[in-house]
Amino acid sequence: MKKWVSSGLGLVLAISLALVGCSNDNKDVKTSDPAKTNAPKAEAKTEGGSKKVQDTLIVGRGGDSAALDPSIVTDGESFKATQQIYDTLLDYKDGTTEVEASLAESWKVSSDGLTYTFNLRSGVKFHDGTDFNADAVVFNFNRWKDPKSPVKFQGDSFDYYTSQFGGEKDDIIKEIKAVDAKTVQFTLNKPQAPFLQNIAMPCFGIGSPKAIQEKKEKFKSEPVGTGSFVFKEWKRNESITLEKNPNYWKQGLPKLNKLIIRSIPDNSARLTALKNGELDLIEGVNPDDVKNIEADKNLKKLVRPSFNVGYVGFNLKHKPFDDAKVRVALSYAVNKKAIIQAFYGGNAEVAVNPMPKSLWGHNNDIKDYEYDPEKAKKLLADAGYPSGLPGEYTFYAMPVPRPYMPDGKKVAEAIQQDFAKIGVKTKIVSPEWATYLDDTKKGEKDDIYMLGWNGDNGDPDNFLYALLDKTNVGGNNQSYYMSEDVHKLLADAQSMNDQAKRSENYKKAQVLIKADAPWVPLAHSTPILAGKAAIDGYIPSPTGSESYETVIFK
Known part of the structure; x- marks a missing residue:
């Protein structure tokens, strides 16, 4: 018989965020003058004239x-809406990434870290009147993990499930079963330290099985x-x-x-x-x-x-961006400080690594590729391009403002000028948001792109593994960066229970990522x-x- 450990003994990773309450992925369309819209006014009067x-x-x-449908999206604009419609098994306490109960009232973890048993809340109904129970949880997770699921519809891509749990390869989650109506059990193939943090992410909101089966493709809307x-x-x-x-x-x-x-x-x-x-x-x-x-x-x-990173990424599928020497050269060409001053109003700090400095595991010893156009030219010459890069390269600029990128088009124009100074010509394109996300995910049309990431769960895994591990190319890894050495460090860190040891792995991974330069990390903003x-x-x-x-x- 397995020994059980309480859910509160060191398994919850919390971040203290002092800025809470001061006074964490969309289409670019023309909107009428807000002064002329027919939107309802905020205040109303009663018949008697009182407020x-x-x-x-x-x-x-x-x-x-x-x-x-939160399971098929990766953008923050979608989660802003789905967070109101769905609940997850666990949630985060207000203003933090500390895990608390939600649809699951309590949970236990086996001593070997391979079995998670969740006791579900009674009396919960879906909006269509059907019961929330263990079968509903199993239905949702099997939909995401089973490539032959009859409720995986055309166009569905469960990128978050892939990035957090290994997707259809069953890398992390081996089985989900309903023990009884109010108990659901997850069996893992190997321990995953941030499992509880992951389960609480809004992308794993539980949908009505009845509605998913009946609405099919319409469920996403x-x-x-x-x-x-x-x-x-x-x-x-x-x-x-x-x-x-x-x-x-x-x-x-x-x-x-x-x-x-x-x-x-x-x-x-x-x-x-x-x-x-x-x-x-x-x-x-x-x-x-x-x-x-x-x-x-x-x-x-x-x-x-602040819990984000805005970045410029290189598409490693396209030459010459498959050459790390070229990517490092271009990294030296970007004037990050000028960009932050001009477009962030001082409400940001220069990003050196792909994860925020406030998050444990950040490597503070890594030196940045500070702005140096002459060094950038020399490195390009060393890479075989003494006159700059030949041709013109497609630069995808974000069409919508995001917390980590307040004005993507203007930032792209500034970087375009920086690149031009070292002999790199780019053409800025900015399709509407859904197309932008699809194009950068496929990596066929873009040579250089800009995106960002707002942390989902308070764990370094959610930045480094989700965005830069080789298993996530075509998902959240839009640079198609594939390093076996980085993968080993990140995969091993997932299975460690000792946070200090995990931290060391993440710091080593950041050293390798910096040398490979798949991104130019720009800024960590305070939205x-x-x-x-x-x-x-x-x-x-x-x-x-x-x-x-x-x-x-x-």
Whole structure:
């Protein structure tokens, strides 16, 4: 008989984030002047003329969701919506990456780290009225792991399941079984230190088996979960409307009756809509507008804890970017400090490695390729290109603002000029967001691209393994970087229970990655948000995917 250890004995990896509450993957479309839109105003009056308490929250963001099935997306804009519709077995405490109970009330881990048993919450219903139970959990996970699953529909790609658990190869999860209606058991092929952190990620939201089977491909746009809000309507590139789940298992939540998530690509237009009362909360603020927000008594500045990296990636499938010497040369050509000063307003720090400096396991001893155009030219010459690179290269620039990349097109233009100084000519293209993500994932059209990552779970594995391991090429590893030495370090770290030993592996991996230079890490930003002064109960998450269930208006 196996000995059991409590879920609280060192298995939960927490990050202390002091910035919480200060006052953690979309389509580029034209939006009408926010001053002329027909969006509902925030405040209303009763027939007697007294002020009515607002019960609808309207959130403005830079881009639309790619889909509303969290298991098939990797972008933060999609998770902002799906976080409201679905619950996961475990969740993160507000404003942190510390694991807590959710659909699973409690859990046990076997002493060998291979068996996880979750005791599920009773009385939980999906939005379609069907029961949440162990069979539903098994159904969802088997859908993601079984390549022959009858509910894996055309176009479905479970990239997060692949990056966290090895995907259809069953690398990590061997079996999921329902012990009884309220107990589900996971058996692993090998220990995985961040398993609990991974299970809590929003991409593993549990959907209604009945709805998935009946809706088929439509499920990605007609979601059914157990979350605090129920899906009502999706107007593509405009808005997503959700309504209060009257049967939500968290007593007294959500506090709002309705949630509307609007897409307005332009940061300035979004702020204007906030000032005009058409929005209540906005993501993405131009650095030059921060002082304006701070001076406005009707608004409040909010700060999301920094837990991200913005980067420029090279497509190693295409020559000459398959040559590390060329990639290192181009790394020296990028003026990171000037970019941060011009486009981040000082709300960022230079990135040296692919993971934030605040995260344990970061290698502080690694020296950056600091801006040096002359050295870049020399290295290109040493690589066989004394006159710069021949031809013109396609540079994909992000079409939407993201926390780690406030203005992708302008940043791309600055880097384009940096590259031109050393004889590298690029052509900037910026397709709409869903196409952008698909193109960079396939790696057929882009030579150079820009993306970023907001940490999902507070573990280095979620940056290094998810983004740069050889097993994740074609998924979250858009550079098609494949290093056997890096893979061994990262895979071994997953199986270690000693955090100090894991940290050493991650530090060694960062040394190898720096030498290979598949990316130019640009910045770790501190995202600024803005909202009405009357908003209360909103806690920005470091993962970028917080719930709005506790939000109220004072």
